[in-house]
Amino acid sequence: MLKIEDVDKAYPGQRRGWRRGEPVQALQAVSLEITRGESFGLVGESGSGKSTLARCILQLEPVSAGRILFEGEDLSRLSPAAMRRARSRIQMVFQDPQASLNPRMSVHDIVTEPLVIHRDVMGLGARQRTERALELLQLVGLGEQHLFRKPHEFSGGQRQRIGIARALATSPSMLLLDEPTSALDVSVQAQVLNLLHDLQQRLSLTYLFISHDLAVIRYMCDRVALIHHGRLVEQGACQQVFEAPRSDYARELLAAVPSIEGIGVGAGAGLSTALRLS
Ligand SMILES: Nc1ncnc2c1ncn2[C@@H]1O[C@H](COP(=O)(O)OP(=O)(O)O)[C@@H](O)[C@H]1O
Numbered sequence: 338m339l340k341i342e343d344v345d346k347a348y349p350g351q352r353r354g355w356r357r358g359e360p361v362q363a364l365q366a367v368s369l370e371i372t373r374g375e376s377f378g379l380v381g382e383s384g385s386g387k388s389t390l391a392r393c394i395l396q397l398e399p400v401s402a403g404r405i406l407f408e409g410e411d412l413s414r415l416s417p418a419a420m421r422r423a424r425s426r427i428q429m430v431f432q433d434p435q436a437s438l439n440p441r442m443s444v445h446d447i448v449t450e451p452l453v454i455h456r457d458v459m460g461l462g463a464r465q466r467t468e469r470a471l472e473l474l475q476l477v478g479l480g481e482q483h484l485f486r487k488p489h490e491f492s493g494g495q496r497q498r499i500g501i502a503r504a505l506a507t508s509p510s511m512l513l514l515d516e517p518t519s520a521l522d523v524s525v526q527a528q529v530l531n532l533l534h535d536l537q538q539r540l541s542l543t544y545l546f547i548s549h550d551l552a553v554i555r556y557m558c559d560r561v562a563l564i565h566h567g568r569l570v571e572q573g574a575c576q577q578v579f580e581a582p583r584s585d586y587a588r589e590l591l592a593a594v595p596s597i598e599g600i601g602v603g604a605g606a607g608l609s610t611a612l613r614l615s
């Protein structure tokens with residue numbers, strides 16, 4: 338489904354007067370493959386290159402080297418029109434729904450915006466787009482009464498549901514979820530994670546799920562890769578990586594968080610409990 342081959346990404350160094358600092362090597366020789374219908378976790382500390390990888394997949398940033406294949410096509414070689422079509426098949430959910438939703442737009446306009454951007458692929462008229470918006474709101478646990486409200490009228494959890502509805506508008510096959518619940522309170526986090534889990538099953542979605550929270554990854558993912566300073570240090574089935582880590586970095590990461598039954602739970606002891614209860 339998604340194959341990342343030997344990807345490097347360097348950002349140019351910061352300009353200091355008339356000189357530039359050293360380039361930042363954000364990704365180095367990253368290779369991984371995500372198969373259809375699986376939920377693949379990417380874990381690493383802040384600054385390890387997780388968001389950079391997501392941006393490279395969507396071609397929001399060019400890679401410095403390597404290839405990114407989606408459904409067999411090399412995304413960096415697609416024409417702009419073909420890339421736009423590919424973008425309707427891979428959508429992103431961002432960490433901070435507050436920052437990623439335009440405060441001046443109604444929920445209707447936010448959720449239908451991808452349908453307008455991709456109208457050549459989607460082929461929906463205005464009335465059909467509104468019907469689709471209602472369908473999407475129901476899918477994420479909101480309703481008709483929310484359709485013409487603005488983002489500030491919602492709670493954090495509801496705003497993230499709107500962000501998820503927007504990501505699902507074009508019926509993508511894959512979602513890139515970049516810390517989708519990290520900005521939420523623990524109890525709300527559990528509800529949104531349950532929703533994402535449920536949607537993945539119902540819509541047969543493939544997930545790249547980015548988090549720094551091992552409890553979240555453990556709950557959401559089949560396989561996981563650990564990233565450290567832009568390099569993948571370990572990848573494998575969640576159970577294997579969490580219970581019998583092979584790399585020193587994985588052992589450190591697991592040791593650094595309190596553990597329940599050998600499961601690293603990060604800040605999420607409360608979260609683990611919430612997930613089991615719901
Ligand atoms: N636009 C940019 N220009 C220069 N450096 C960047 C840019 N975006 C990210 N970086 C650097 O690349 C590294 C990886 O960042 P990022 O992918 O955002 O990490 P993460 O999402 O894991 O926290 C960091 O050192 C960060 O400072």
Ligand SMILES: [Mg+2]
Pocket residue numbers: 387388389515
């Ligand atoms: Mg990030």
